[in-house]
Amino acid sequence: MEDTRTRILLAAGELFAERGFDGASAREICERAGVNIAAINYYFGTKEALYVEAVKAAAPLFRAEALFEGREMEADTRSPAQLLADYIRLMLEHMIGQETPAWKMKLIMREMLEPTPACEAFFHQHVLTNFRHLLRILEGLLPGGIPEYRKYQIALSIVSQCTHYRAAGKLLEKIIPPELRPQFSVDHLARHITEFVFSALGLRSSFVDQWRAGKLDCGGYADALALDRNVKSE
Amino acid sequence: MEDTRTRILLAAGELFAERGFDGASAREICERAGVNIAAINYYFGTKEALYVEAVKAAAPLFRAEALFEGREMEADTRSPAQLLADYIRLMLEHMIGQETPAWKMKLIMREMLEPTPACEAFFHQHVLTNFRHLLRILEGLLPGGIPEYRKYQIALSIVSQCTHYRAAGKLLEKIIPPELRPQFSVDHLARHITEFVFSALGLRSSFVDQWRAGKLDCGGYADALALDRNVKSE
């Protein structure tokens, strides 16, 4: 039955994400899946092969290509600023959104922290294409003369802010006071990070004004948080 | 001999950081330490107790108090901007600097990603005090009327950029082209992140000008990277 294979893969993904490769025993995986221990050997061969399949099942989430799904690359009328805003929101949705299964992103973050030899090449390619997408978006925003390393630094400053909320997830739950937690939803964080990045890039005169005026769509917010209206202006 | 205990603790710290609690076997730890297996029981009781000791040995690194070492809190003449610049640099030095043992920060990041029940309370307290230090620095920079959640968002945007270079360390080595790698030293990153954050906070008119004029010390840099001089100005 194909259903058995799927159940194993799901249970394995959840447990691998929760406790890592060594922490999740084959017996517990099969117990959660409600199948016999031998099934993991029958369908996947070894536990390691099962792990690779679980990572491969989770990795497609981590794609910036989703930004362009349903659109033609050339016919895309979005401004570079809107593209960056969409990118940030897409990342955050994957990180802390409810739609995508939590275990998939957990497993991917685990693979980022310490790459498994079995998944290394495959996974590296996935992350690299995603990162290059962001670099291309930035090239539309930044002037041509900007040195290459600066693009990398800026890109990493952007992705780090997004990934941090899953990387340090358990810890943040305890650091952030409960009454402040509503301000750390996908919507709120997407708005904050986008505004933070735009402001850092000195794009306030044009893009952030559009942003504030509601001409850029990101999370359906209309009101402005007015970052630098509150900031000390000397 | 006290030396044996120390050797075990060091070997355990390195191996726990490398492969996690489950991945590092007690036999391998003792083999690396050059002691008998029974020594881990003799000095620490259980493997778990040894892990706790290893984390406790590594955690003191993660302190913002180091910013003020050798100074009197009240007599500190540094401006809030300089304090933030120092904070960023201190974090980065701990993350990717050569002075502090790499395994200590690896172990701490591992504990951040998935807190061990044994270390949870102890570790939480450590991170929290560090985070509150950053919040206090920000309060000196930002106006009084700014909402609390904004301070948290900004603080997290800052720490995420610093921690990211260790959290995704192995992966970044493959993403960043070799010829660009010199630009990702502690000095270069401290400068980039500080400037990125200052610019984002709208502190360009005062602090960043001082920064560019070399009046703020951070990493000994004198030349300006001139972020927004390169940025498209429409």
Place this chain on the structure above:
DNA sequence: TTGCCTTTCAATCGTTTGTTTCATACAATC
């Protein structure tokens, strides 16, 4: 029914795990 192939199951394989035991070696104290 019969035969055949796929799937599931209980039982067990050889390792490796963390932990413990007991005997020994060392150094200091009486």
Place this chain on the structure above:
DNA sequence: GATTGTATGAAACAAACGATTGAAAGGCAA
């Protein structure tokens, strides 16, 4: 020199691990 407390070492403990086996069960065509 005998004794005591500390430290180390080789061996073995039960338990859990991943992997495998051979038999049983199920479905399906002939």
